[in-house]
Amino acid sequence: MMPTEKLLIVSPAFHGYCHSIADGFSQLGYEVTVHRYDAFDTFKDKIRNKALYELPSKIGLQGQKAAEIAATAKALRVLDEVKPDKLIVIKADGLGDNFWQKVDESRIPHILWLYDDLKRHRYTLEFLKSRPTVVSYARLEAEEFSLNGANAHFVANGYDPRLADFPTERIPEIVFVGSRYDNREKMMLALQEAGVPVRVYGRAWSHHPFDRLRTWEIKRPELPAERDIPLAEAYKVQAAAAASLNVHGLQAGLSMRTFEVPGMNGLQLIDRPDVEEFYEVGKEVLLYHSTDELIEICQRVIAEPSWSDSIREAGLKRSQAEHTFFHRAQKMNLLWA
Known part of the structure; x- marks a missing residue:
């Protein structure tokens, strides 16, 4: 019997996606260790981070550089302790050169996974060419x-079917969970003005005094709004709603939400025609091209729940069959160089 291979995932803490990804690889039989290189879990750690790194950065000192040095040292210690057979590095552009030097010297088979656009990373194409395998969430990138000489592959984002239970009730609202940008704010206000019940979630939408202070913004749009919620709660909120909006910004690939909403038996309203690669538009998800069209779709969703339920059912079936993180792990497991 072959011994279990040890897989180390070095990842940002961002919404805890690393744990869902790790679960996908655990289902393949790996012994998985996750290291969140930018995590500060305890109150003591959070205070220390603010005192040593965030505050110095705000007053013009090298706080960010000091934070990167500390994060790199910790990642190197984890590499030595785990001694993985394989390594997946997600983003990690804030780790120093000596991290990558150690990885190269150890000759660990590794994959660099970019689940955001390259322009939001510090990496160059030359650096990507130096990695044995690069995975991007965006097909075009x-x-x-690949055309520029990197061993690059496309692996779409996915969702975790084990993260949350399906909601037991339906809320007759159109919801949006995420950052507040001008286009999203205008869209939600337009829906509200058209009489569509809406609700938004996130610190930049919230009317709570603490959220206003920590975002350095006093003014908020006059929309029903809730504070930040953890990812598992977002799964349930989006699924319980009459429909959930997936509004992309200027990004190359499809967001995690693309798969999370239908994967939780939710109804997704999406603005990207390229979703047709993964879902049948009109039968598994709903696509809109303008705010006026979105208003019409939302009005029908509210008025005809039996119609929207048929789309939910089809989207869920497709998601469970093709779009979990286990499916993504299976694909990535074929890419080790």
Whole structure:
């Protein structure tokens, strides 16, 4: 019997996605260790981070550089302690060169996973070419990397079917969970003005005094709004709603939400025609091209729950069959160089 391979995932703490990804690889039989290189879990750690790194950065000192040095040292210690057979590095552009030097010297088979656009990373194409395998969440970027000489592959985002239970009730609202940008704010206000019940979630929408202070903004749009919620709660909120909006910004690939909403038996309203690669538009998800069209769709969703339920059912079936993190792990497991 072959011994269990040890897989180390070095990842940002961002919404805890690393744990869902790790679960996908655990289902393949790996012994998985997750290291969140930018996590501060305890109150003591959070205070220390603010005192040593965030505050110095705000007053013009090298706080960010000091934070990167500390994060790199910790990641190197984890590499030595785990001694993985394989390594997946997600983002990690804030780790120093000596981290990558150690990885190269150890000759660990590794994959660099970018689940955001390259322009939001510090990496260059030359650096990507130096990695044995690069994975991008955006098909066009993966193709561009490959044309420029990198061993690059496209693996879409996914969702975790084990993260939360399906909601037991339906809330007759159109919801949006995420950051507040001008286009999203205008869209939600337009829906509200058209008489569509809406609700938004996130610190930049919240009317709570603490959220206003920590975002350095006093003014908020006059929309029903809730504070930040953890990812598992977001799964349930989006699924319980009459429909959930998936509004992309200027990004190359499809967001995690693309798969999370239908994967939780939710109804997704999405603004990206390229979703048709993963879902049948009109039968598994709903696509809109303008705010006026979105208003019409939302009004029908509210008025005809039996119609929207048929789309939920089809989207859920497709998601469970093709779009979990286990499916993504299976694909990535074929890419080790």
